[in-house]
Amino acid sequence: MLEINDLHARLTDGREILRGIDLSVSAGEVHAIMGPNGSGKSTLAAVLAGREGYEVSQGTVTYLGRDLLAMEADERAREGLFLAFQYPVEIPGVNNMYFLRTAINAQHRHRGEPEIDAGQFLRIVRAKLRDLDIGEDLLQRAVNVGFSGGEKKRNEIFQMAMLEPRLAILDETDSGLDIDALKMVARGVNQQRAPDRAIVMITHYQRLLDYVEPDRVHVLQGGRIVQSGDKSLALELERRGYGVVEDAA
């Protein structure tokens, strides 16, 4: 589903953040990418999602057989790539419900399917909210405006559930959450696990992995993946810290 080969990326000021990432994610898998602050985790998420302000200087990214880097951010999303933001953006004046329906209909149009009407949409929304145990008041508010940190993350998971992506990238969705919110996020991710879908969780802590069991764990350090393994790697990191890996690398 996702093939990253020797990916190098730098900021517009010239600083190189990603220095040769190699990663392969198949359909049905859940991968965790862990690493200390400044290791390039969020840059990797941003480059995959197509955020402006980064320059890919080397390497390739293939997504569902296509050159991901050649696509605009919105096209990537319509092709089924979803990024759960570390810092979801507040958008005053744009109603959450209207925003979601616009996003879903953009995907429907892209796939040549009919747009969904308001009634149909509301039924789907209600079902998803119930699954995730989120209150309906969320719908009437402007996108993320006045949301607490936990509410913003819930909204990201809710959007993921609504958009049903092929590849979901969660950028530190677990950070700053209390245990209830964390469990809710984990439930959302587990509900999304499917044979035709891949999930990449970027996280600083092992905590989320207590609730979502990854198939593969990677350690990102200095802009490179320095170690990969199964879920036991996460436990080892938790016990011994990132310093150990650094020494090994």
Added chain:
Amino acid sequence: MSAVVDFPVKPETRPYLETFGRARHKCDPDWLTGYRNRSLARFAELGFPSRRSEAWRYLDLHRLEQRPMLPVGSGTAVVTSALRAQLAEIGLAEPAHRLVLVNGSFAPELSRLNQLPSGVWLGPMATAIADRPDLVRAGLDTQPQDRPFASLNAAFFADGFVLDVAPGVALERPVEIVHLSDHDGGGSLHTRSLVVAGRDSRATLVEIYAGVGEYWRNDLVELRLGTGSELARVTLVEEGAEALHFGETLATLDAASRLSNFVLLLGGRTVRHETTVRAEGEMSRCDLNGAFLLSGRQEANILTTVDHVAPGGETREIFKGVATGRAHGAFQGRITVRPGAQKVDANQLSRNLVLSPRAAIDTKPELEIYADDVKCSHGAAVGDLDEAALFYLRARGIPRDEARRMLIEAFAREAVDLIEQAALRKHLQSRLARRLATLEE
């Protein structure tokens, strides 16, 4: 009149003076004839405003000076099917009380004046001059004498509307005034209107301006709010792409009255909208809000002046501007607090979006305070769309253009959403959305 003029005359006013000699205002009573003559003399003396004058620095009147747009005389409005379609498109879906003016003259067949409750007088200005002369006359001579186009309007106005709400009367459904035009001869349409809100009365008024072709609309509306009265007024300007629109509002607020005024400028080549409020009575409240959305080579200028003469008044202003293409917008707002007008609470906000490198918006909020115990603040900002918000929408699959439109609409709607009457708010929201759908950036 055209042959002999015994007052100083600015050259650019001459064609208008000559037209005045030929214009027929035969039915005018003497007081009105005198008023028109005095106003014409004042216009001739003032001439066109220069860009050195603060109130006109943002508009280019060169074209108008080069090629006069002479007043279209009064007459019977000819109602065509195109005009009916215009009205259906832009008017309220369920009009209760409606007065329509076509090319500046009353169009009875498009109007609906038969459902008015007792205590409410609504009719064309021409009728009011004959039937309610005292109402019309009062206040004429206290109006500011420094505005050339207000004087030109006084000399030439053919018609307009008058709304008089008797003391204590609450008009539940909105009064809708629609100015339509299909005049394409490059002439000017001068309309003059008056709203009198009696003591403790309540009314809602919506004024809509639309048209096709090249014309200059020069409109003046006087608002007199009696003690304890409330007037909610919404103005929608969607003039034709070649039209020039100057709208002037002069309002006086008596004690404890409340004016809530909203203006949305969407169409017209050049639109100038000026509101001047004199808060004469204590504890009056004035909300002046609005937005403009400009593209292509449109220019628009919103000006507000609130003069707090009495203590305890409150003013709230929120204006939003959006310009793209090569459009130019400007907001000038002044709030004056006179000596002795203590405890005035005034706040003014002008926020603007400039979406293309060749578009521009100027904003100039001003406070002039001569009392020491007041609470006054203002703010102004000009910027581009929030890149982070744009990326967030695109990261959910919404194409760039659509995402931009969503953010522009959200920005402008923050102002439109301030309209308290649901039906009017919805109507303006939908006009805004329609305009956005065809916005070429």
